[in-house]
Amino acid sequence: MHDNDFLPQRGNFRKLIAFQKSECIYDITVLFARKFLQKGDRTVDQMIQAARSGKQNIAEGCSASTTSRETEIKLLNVAKASLQELLLDYEDYLRINNYVQWSKDNPRLIKLRILCSQHNDSAYYRAIFEKCNQEMVCNLAITLIHQTDVFLRKFIERAKDDFLKNGGIREQMTKARIAYRNSGTSKLDK
Template sequence: MPQPFLPQRGNYRNLIAYQKAECIYDITFFFANKFLSKGDRTVDQMIQAARSGKQNIAEGSAASTSSRESEIKLLNVARASFQELLVDYEDFLRVRGLLQWPSSDMRSIRTRQICYARNESSFYREAIQVRSPETIANIAITLIHQEDVMLRKLIEKVQQQFLQDGGIREQMTHARLEYRKRNGG
């Protein structure tokens, strides 16, 4: 039986990057609705940036079956959306005179450890219920930084797979030539 030239990919829910993105979205939805004023455009912008990041990972993963180019583009859109969201959280802290924890701060160190180990959005939805806006913003910032690293590595992996395996046209041509060779045609 010949190897399929169109391997099925797209199981985005198993990607840690997607799981973290869902956590970021859930935190942002809670945060924006709880700590920002109704009617403030930032509410919609933050929620949409978090949603865009998450959705573009899912869409890029689904597109990966037939287009590495689309996958890479969509993963980069996800990165850009999370960078936009990062700036919103940093702005929130700065304009309110709240602290963005330095990386050497014990709260920051502990938050990085927890965020590294936990990828379930239910964990964060529960944990943020009793946290201050400063703490929640710093948790979100930590997750966004971790997400950015994961997306950069994922994009590098996809680029490497493209160099190694080629694109869909190359794979289709190779499969067709192999079929002809085996079947005398």
């Protein structure tokens, strides 16, 4: 990073795998709630809001990253926490309704993990949704949440490393200002 580049443009959240997967999770959750939960059940709103919070906080955190690594890290953590809340809702649904949460060595889960690692487009999941029963949808959502959690952990670690290397916006602005004064010239003077 050059001294005068203290505001590198960031925030292209749509290209992030974590965002793409969170959008898939949101769409699946909305469809799941509409099809398998009863209207008026508070769980409907809670699940949809947790899925929305996961997605929206990734977008907001990335957009804020240009001027605040602290805000970025906090919002990515909120996204992570929201998705963990949603994970519990899916696990609860399986348990309470006597469905099976597939174990790590279950051949269906192994195939599902591979499928989820290859598809980050929510249109793909919307297209296959109608072919899935409750158990499959829950296990699909759980798999996507786990995968997204891994990407969010890595993303948060990178943001922390970047902060340690480059400091926050105030440090970068001060460094850029000192470099500008020491150079004795201005881009405007040229």
